């Protein structure tokens with residue numbers, strides 16, 4: 001009787017252990033040696049056992065990858081530092097002597113890091129990406145949003161470019177455009193801070209990014 005009970009208890013314990021193991025979702029394993037991989041902060045992951053570079057996640061969060069807060073305001077210097085250190089870690093030049101699979105992953109990581117850097121550095125693509133992460137439909141770009149005052153500004157800049165006489169006046173125009181771009185980017189940053197957290201719809205999307213979309217109409221002289 002007691003032996004039967006003990007056997008039953010033993011079975012129950014084993015079943016519980018089994019359930020505990022099953023209930024725990026197995027983490028990713030190294031493609032090279034099969035070791036369990038630790039969690040990641042978004043950086044490219046290396047196997048702690050054999051040091052093999054692991055493939056990038058299928059849809060990585062670019063803000064997380066670049067160690068930035070999910071915000072329109074970013075620290076450009078910090079972004080650039082992160083870009084350099086990530087590129088150093090996964091650059092294909094470092095993987096020349098590694099198996100082809102790892103070389104391929106290093107190329108994938110490297111181009112992903114380039115894409116993340118460019119996307120977050122450029123204010124317009126950063127804004128669009130933020131909206132995409134919030135599930136907002138991409139806006140249809142139309143020129144009809146541009147107001148007449150802005151079109152006047154463009155015409156004036158175009159005239160200045162056409163009439164420029166020397167390098168100094170070109171520099172002056174470049175400064176003018178830069179100042180305008182900074183002004184518009186600030187407008188967008190403020191719009192993001194006002195508009196986020198409440199609700200987002202396509203109209204608001206238009207409204208938030210309008211200054212930057214308009215900015216794209218600005219002529220950039222080919223120096």
Ligand SMILES: [Zn+2]
Nearest residue numbers: 030033047050
């Ligand atoms: Zn491994």
